[in-house]
Amino acid sequence: MCTFLKGDYERYKVKKEKQLADGGHMGRIIGIDLGTTNSAAAVWENGESHLIPNAFGDYLTPSVVSIGKDGTVYVGKIAKERLVTHPEDTVSVFKRFMGTEKIYSLAGKKYRPEELSALVLKRLKEDAEHYLGEEITEAVISVPAYFNDLARNATKNAGELAGFHVERIINEPSAASLYYQCRSQMEDAVMLVFDFGGGTLDVSLVECFDNIVEILAVSGDNHLGGSDFDRLIADMFWKSCGLSENRFSAEDAAIVLERAENCKFELTGQETAQMCVTLAGREYRMEVSRKELILQAEPLFERMAQPIRRVLSDGQKSAREVDAVVLVGGSCKMPVVQKYLNYLLQRTDIAVVSPDYMIALGAGVYAGIKERNADIRDMLLTDICPxxxxxxxxxxxxxxxxxxxxxxxxxxxxxxxxxxxxxxxxxxxxxxxxxxxxxxxxxxxxxxxxxxxxxxxxxxxxxxxxxxxxxxxxxxxxxxxxxxxxxxxxxxxxxxxxxxxxxxxxxxxxxxEQLNKLKIHPRDLEENRLVLARAEKLHRETTGYIREQIDSRVQYFNYYLGRQDVLSINKGRKQLNLFLDYVEEQCLQEAAFEGTADGFSRWYESSKQAVDAQDQVDYRKEEQEYELWRGGHLTS
Structure with missing residues (x-):
């Protein structure tokens, strides 16, 4: 354990306990994207989530830690430079090993992944306090959706070692969806979150309904990222110039890989790029186009497609049912990646909105929710069982x-x-x-x-x-x-x-005690009992076609209750209440119900006035689901 971190944490706990005992309030809450390659922080201010710059004025802080021989701790940009000059005392990508027994040795001392993460979080805390001019006591930290309970607990421990109170760990796709929803003002939507970083690909299917953000499915490839395109371009260079990488030193190979990465960046802004490298006193050149890169990268694109197909299958959604594609991670800025997603999902509306910062900004939104800001509504973010x-x-x-x-x-x-x-x-x-x-x-x-x-x-x-x-x-x-x-x-x-x-x-x-509350069957929850009681009351007051429709829709709602899925039950209850509203307001008042498609259409049109346009899109989906279920029910 790092003693300097432990001391900070103990002082923080004492201070927090004293503040609470005195009836005082803790400081601000920030949202943090603790990334594998880079980390970022955001805060909710003036009705928006704002990124917090670090001491260099950058929004991204490299997730790199280096320890000097004299015990000096370097975090971020300086530590990244020391990856080349002091590789034995510098480490990165330790996020991948959160919750494991892996040990790193730096400058003669041993560190666990959460201790190294704590150093990154501590630097973000110091930068935030300097920028905001006030104490930061709590953080909302994001983690990959596939993180197990050990990795999540290690992340929470890292935050507490850094001096934060960490009450909430949120999933990265939930954070990205939350920010996208906040920015786009989409009320109810199914989103595919495509998080393509330097070394990993994470794909999630997320559904937003009312004030709930629920992850439907997750998949990914822990060994596919932007660095694979760097490696591919480097291989193209060796082949194009008729060279064998094995004949050159490791330093030369590193230079070629670095130039390949630069070439990839150039192709982000232009159709062609030139790669020029001097090896053994001789200059070698290669010109590459986006089209050539696409042809050579076909195996990588196929690997990209596999987790997308899996989340759509696991989430029981088709590509047409996805309302928005949310791109996260710096590698998503590659036009070839965007074009491939357009092709694969058969859409042309994929927009790139701050992919480097999407998760941090989403965590900032949730920090605003936790602060109970009046200018943002409360949201429920669900976790999933991996x-x-x-x-x-x-x-x-x-x-x-x-x-x-x-x-x-x-x-x-x-x-x-x-x-x-x-x-x-x-x-x-x-x-x-x-x-x-x-x-x-x-x-x-x-x-x-x-x-x-x-x-x-x-x-x-x-x-x-x-x-x-x-x-x-x-x-x-x-x-x-x-x-x-x-x-x-x-x-x-x-x-x-x-x-x-x-x-x-x-x-x-x-x-x-919290889990014991879950053992109540959804059918016995008060809000569900209320809508069923309401339906039973109207069943007694109606006859004929109206009564048949009430019976059928109650059976459909019971079908949802049997599935015991919170989001589906909430949808079903909302739909049943809408129908019962119509029965009460239209049918019983007019004391007649035509029982025809026209009558049903009038109810549908009147419902439009009660909800916004996005609600209607979702309501039509619900009606289609109901008709499909009803057809299967009547023929079974």
Whole structure:
């Protein structure tokens, strides 16, 4: 542990406790994009998210740390220069190892990834305090959506080591979507966030509805980035000049790679670029066009397409249903990348809006929300489960290989609670054992075993005894398994948590209380019971076609409730309430309902006056979904 960081943190905690005890208020909250290559900070001021410049006047601070022999700490731009002059005491891209046991040795001392990240965060804190002229006590820090609970906890620890109070870690695609939504004023939309950095590609499908930003699916390639285009252009240079890279020194190869990167930057602003390098006293030249680069980069573009296809598949959306494509990361500024996305998604409206700063600006928006600024509405940003959680299931075809029954699928919004019913598999069975697994494999043995729980059941024939099994999980890595024997009422509980995440008993109790609230079925929540009661009341007051429509739409809403997905339930409740509004305001007042397409159209037209144009786009989607569901329901 870095003593100078620990001391800062201890002083911060004492100061914070004193301020709270005195009834005082802490300082400002900032949003931070803690990036792999660069980091940035933003603050909400005057109704907008503003970037915070560092001591050099730049908005981007390189995520690089260097330690001098005398113990001097260098962070950012100076540290980046020392990558060449002092490579043994300088390190970068440590974000990739957050939450792991990796150790870095710099100037004779050992550092964990979160300690190095803390140094970057501390520099951002100092720059922000200098720029704003006041104390910064809290930060909203972004992380990749695929970060597991260990990596998220390490990020939170890094913030606290830097002297921040870190109450909220937000997902990078959520931050980007939040800023895009804030800037574009799009109320309800499905966004594809394409985050293409120097070394990684992260693709996310995000849905914004009312005040909720929910990630539907994530995918990516941790070994594909802008640096792969640098390597490709360098290879084109060696081949074009008839040279073999192996014949030259590592320094010469580094120069060629650097010039290749410059060539890539030139192609961002022009159709052709020239690359000129002097090697062994001789000058070599190559001219390359965007068209040539596209042809040579075909394998890279195909790798780019794979995560896009996967998120659309996992999110159950088509490319046509994507309302906006949000580009994040410096590599997105390459015109060839933009053109490929236009081709792949069959659209021409992909705009580049501050890709280097999109996440930081989004984190700044959320910082404004946390400060409860009057000029910004509250938003709920959901997390997702990066893996599937399942329970073992008897395999009748192969009794020696249990199957996995998935309760919580990957990409589900968190926190989440799901339930299934299991029955006895044999005659005269006296107990049932449930093994808890993590992973995507069909067979239980191929997944990671997390734990097991056993309950006794009354002796009886196969299939007679039923046991309810419920999984409840949150982003803090706490999985609660509840089993309930239906016939006897006996209940048992298993709490599985990651031992590497240190929670006090008080914190654990608080988290478990929060999870217990999720165990109420959505059907029993007050707002859902209210709309169902309202529908039942109108069912009693109507007849004929109106009553049939109410019945059908209540069944559709129950279908949403059965899926136990918060966003879908909110949509379904909004749609049902709109329909019930029409029944009350139009049908009952006129004491008649034509039951024709024209009558339905009049209701649809009247609904336009109650909601804005974007709401209508979403309402039409909901109507189409309803008609598809209704057709399947009537024919099943």
């Amino acid at each position: 893996f599937s959680l399942s329970v073992s299931q008897y395999n009748e075809a192969d009794p020696n290989r249990d199957l996995c029954d998935v309760l919580i699928e990957r990409n589900m919004a968190l926190p989440v609670s799901r339930e299934t019913i299991m029955t006895t598999a044999h005659d005269r069975q006296t107990k049932m054992r449930f093994k808890v697994y993590q992973g995507e494999a069909m067979y239980a043995e191929d997944n990671l075993l997390l734990g097991s729980i056993t309950v006794p059941v009354p002796v009886g024939p196969e299939g007679k005894e039923k046991v309810r099994v419920r999984y409840t999980y949150d982003i803090n890595g706490i999985l609660v398994v509840d089993v309930h024997v239906v016939s006897t009422g006996q209940e048992k509980q298993l709490v599985i948590r990651n031992d590497k995440i240190k929670l006090s008993e008080k914190e654990l109790k608080k988290r478990l």
